[in-house]
Amino acid sequence: MVASTLSFLWEHKSFLLWGAWSTIQLTTISVALGTVIGTVVGICRVSRSKVLSLAAAGYADFIRGTPLLVQIFLVHYGLPAVVSSYVPGFYVAPFVSAVAALSINSGAYVSEIVRAGIQSIEKGQTEAGRSLGMTYGQTMRYIILPQAFRRIVPPLGNEFIAMLKDSSLVFAIGYNELMTRGKILMTKYFQFFETWVAVALVFLCMTLLVSRLVRFVERRMAINGES
Amino acid sequence: MVRVENLHKHFGKLHVLKGITNRIMKGEVVVIIGPSGSGKSTFLRCLNLLEMPTSGDIYIEGVNVINRGENRVSINKVRENVGIVFQSFNLFPHMTALRNIELAPMIVRRVPEAQAREDALALLNRVGLADKADSYPSQLSGGQQQRVAIARALAMKPKVMLFDEPTSALDPEMIGEVLDVMKGLARDGMTMVVVTHEMGFAREVADRVLFMDDGVIVEENTPAELFSNPQNPRTKAFLSKIL
Ligand SMILES: Nc1ncnc2c1ncn2[C@@H]1O[C@H](COP(=O)(O)OP(=O)(O)O)[C@@H](O)[C@H]1O
Ligand SMILES: [Mg+2]
Numbered sequence: 001m002v003a004s005t006l007s008f009l010w011e012h013k014s015f016l017l018w019g020a021w022s023t024i025q026l027t028t029i030s031v032a033l034g035t036v037i038g039t040v041v042g043i044c045r046v047s048r049s050k051v052l053s054l055a056a057a058g059y060a061d062f063i064r065g066t067p068l069l070v071q072i073f074l075v076h077y078g079l080p081a082v083v084s085s086y087v088p089g090f091y092v093a094p095f096v097s098a099v100a101a102l103s104i105n106s107g108a109y110v111s112e113i114v115r116a117g118i119q120s121i122e123k124g125q126t127e128a129g130r131s132l133g134m135t136y137g138q139t140m141r142y143i144i145l146p147q148a149f150r151r152i153v154p155p156l157g158n159e160f161i162a163m164l165k166d167s168s169l170v171f172a173i174g175y176n177e178l179m180t181r182g183k184i185l186m187t188k189y190f191q192f193f194e195t196w197v198a199v200a201l202v203f204l205c206m207t208l209l210v211s212r213l214v215r216f217v218e219r220r221m222a223i224n225g226e227s
Numbered sequence: 228m229v230r231v232e233n234l235h236k237h238f239g240k241l242h243v244l245k246g247i248t249n250r251i252m253k254g255e256v257v258v259i260i261g262p263s264g265s266g267k268s269t270f271l272r273c274l275n276l277l278e279m280p281t282s283g284d285i286y287i288e289g290v291n292v293i294n295r296g297e298n299r300v301s302i303n304k305v306r307e308n309v310g311i312v313f314q315s316f317n318l319f320p321h322m323t324a325l326r327n328i329e330l331a332p333m334i335v336r337r338v339p340e341a342q343a344r345e346d347a348l349a350l351l352n353r354v355g356l357a358d359k360a361d362s363y364p365s366q367l368s369g370g371q372q373q374r375v376a377i378a379r380a381l382a383m384k385p386k387v388m389l390f391d392e393p394t395s396a397l398d399p400e401m402i403g404e405v406l407d408v409m410k411g412l413a414r415d416g417m418t419m420v421v422v423t424h425e426m427g428f429a430r431e432v433a434d435r436v437l438f439m440d441d442g443v444i445v446e447e448n449t450p451a452e453l454f455s456n457p458q459n460p461r462t463k464a465f466l467s468k469i470l
Contacts, residue, residue: 127277128317132331132383133307142330146321 001193008194009201012185019181020202026095026177027164030102031110034163035156037103038110043140045115056111063108068101069169075101076173094175102170106163113155117148150221157214161207168203178202228253228418229274229387234283236269243269245442247283251387256419258429258450261439262465267422270439271389274420275309276302288386307335310380314392316372318364324351324375325360328382336383343382350378354408370401374408381412388412390421426470430454438462 009016044056063071076097084090121144129139168179182199186192229251236244243266251257259267272278274285276292285292292305319327328347332338338346351357354374364372373393380388390409394402406428413419413432423429429436430450437447438459446459454470457463 122317124313124315124317125319128313128319129331130303131275131277131306131309131311132379133303133335134331135303138334142334143319147319150321 004191005194005197008191009198012198015181015185016178016198016202019176019178020206022175022177023164023167023179023203024206026098026102026170026175027160027167029099030167031106031156031160031163033099033103034106034110034159037107038112039114041107041111042114042118045111046118048136060108060111063105064112068105068166069172071105072097072101072169072173075104094170094173097173098167098170098175102163102167105166106159109159109162110156113152113159114148116155117152118144120151121147153221154214154218157211157217160214161210164206164210165203228255228288229420230284230286231274232284232286234270234273234285235281236266236273236278237281243442244273244280247442247444249437249444249447251418251420253418254416255434256413256421256432257435257437258433259420259422259437259439260424260426260429260465260469261437261445265439266442267439268391271311271391271420271422274387274389275306275311277311303335307383308386309389310383310385310387311389311391312373312376312380312393314395316364316369316376316396318372318376318379320364323361323363324356324367324378327364327375328379331379332382347378347382350381351375353381353411354378355404368401369397370404373397373401373405377405377408377412387418387420390419390423392422392424394423394425424469426454438465440465 041056041059044052045060047053076092076094080090080092125143125147126139129143130136134142167177170177171179171183174180178199182195185198186195189195231247231249234244234247235242247270259270261267269278273280280293283293287305287308292302318324319330322330325344325347328350329340329343332343332346333340348357348360351360354377356371356374356378359367359371359375364375367375377388377393393409394405397405402425406425409419409421409428410432421428421433433450435447436450436453438445438453438457438461440461446453446457446462453462454466457466
């Protein structure tokens with residue numbers, strides 16, 4: 001079993017590694033966009049405007065309260081169906097849908113991380129900024145967010161790892177990443193056990209690598225200033 | 228310089244300030260004493276609008292600063308002119324001492340960076356920390372952090388400086404260095420309102436001492452008179468406990 005799995009892995013290494021590369025690309029782009037969305041939404045969550053904070057909370061609740069696979073189908077099949085009734089033949093490539101669905105999903109989780117990060121900064125920091133005549137925006141930009149972001153890095157790393165795994169769901173709309181390639185190998189060679197252990201091992205390598213990287217960045221930031 | 232008329236502050240149902248009226252002259256040093264919970268911090272925080280008073284008026288150099296139209300720009304303008312030093316320092320931990328001081332003048336007053344830096348270094352020198360410009364707050368002792376905090380407030384060239392128990396969080400051996408900086412400020416003619424339990428400081432520096440209890444100014448006098456000859460029984464009781 002071990003030997004056959006290893007030889008299977010070796011035999012299909014470049015096929016699987018290309019899949020892993022797609023997964024990493026997809027995850028990186030999605031979490032990067034998700035971080036932008038999540039930062040904006042997270043700031044809205046803590047804003048004094050009731051409308052903004054309610055809208056932001058609604059978005060986060062909707063995304064976190066529904067399955068990712070449903071969201072992927074909604075973006076890939078649901079929305080284009082609406083648009084194509086106005087623009088016949090409208091079609092969205094799986095990569096675009098995948099990035100859109102995963103970014104929107106990631107944004108909701110990141111917004112929670114950002115909100116928690118902002119709220120973890122002591123009230124005295126805001127008061128110090130405001131008492132020096134800074135506006136709310138200046139206090140956010142120069143005082144609160146830079147401190148919040150240091151605290152956000154570790155949970156953001158966890159979000160990346162979670163997304164690395166969850167992105168496998170986009171196989172359902174035919175985007176050619178690691179999971180999809182596992183399915184291709186399975187139907188071609190019928191080595192069910194070897195195929196899925198091999199895919200699992202490749203995922204495991206990626207997540208272990210990323211968690212190492214996150215810890216390294218964390219330590220570097222602890223050295224550069226702040227207690 | 229600062230005129231307060233019948234100031235009231237409620238936190239929900241809690242009536243914390245119950246009609247404070249007072250005048251603070253230019254260059255005057257006023258020390259506020261009183262038991263914990265009597266509203267001293269709330270009073271100071273109302274003076275730079277960190278708390279919005281429920282009713283009453285505050286005039287700074289003749290201008291009524293309570294703009295009940297929620298005009299935020301004017302609130303920020305008020306705060307530029309009223310510096311505050313907190314018990315817990317509240318330095319920005321992700322910035323060096325120098326950056327802590329130069330930031331607000333640069334982004335609020337739009338002072339050019341070179342000028343802001345020069346001013347910040349001069350202020351560090353004034354509080355005796357010229358060699359700590361590049362230190363982060365976590366690398367400084369409590370006394371040093373509080374002196375940087377004073378320099379940071381001074382950098383905005385405020386007309387009034389408020390101090391809320393600036394030495395209460397400090398180890399005893401560091402209290403002196405902070406009080407010395409404050410004495411220097413007083414000598415240079417800064418208008419100051421200081422909440423403190425340091426009676427030695429009050430005796431030496433204050434022009435006037437206010438005794439606050441339960442949201443009102445119970446009694447005020449020169450430090451010599453108030454400490455040696457309190458009139459109100461509440462003042463007597465309080466002083467007998469702390470002197
Ligand atoms: N933000 C706030 N919300 C509710 N109650 C407050 C708040 N700030 C202060 N208080 C209450 O107001 C009273 C006076 O507090 P404070 O001004 O801090 O007194 P002091 O500084 O004299 O000890 C206390 O009972 C305190 O619990
Ligand atoms: Mg207090």
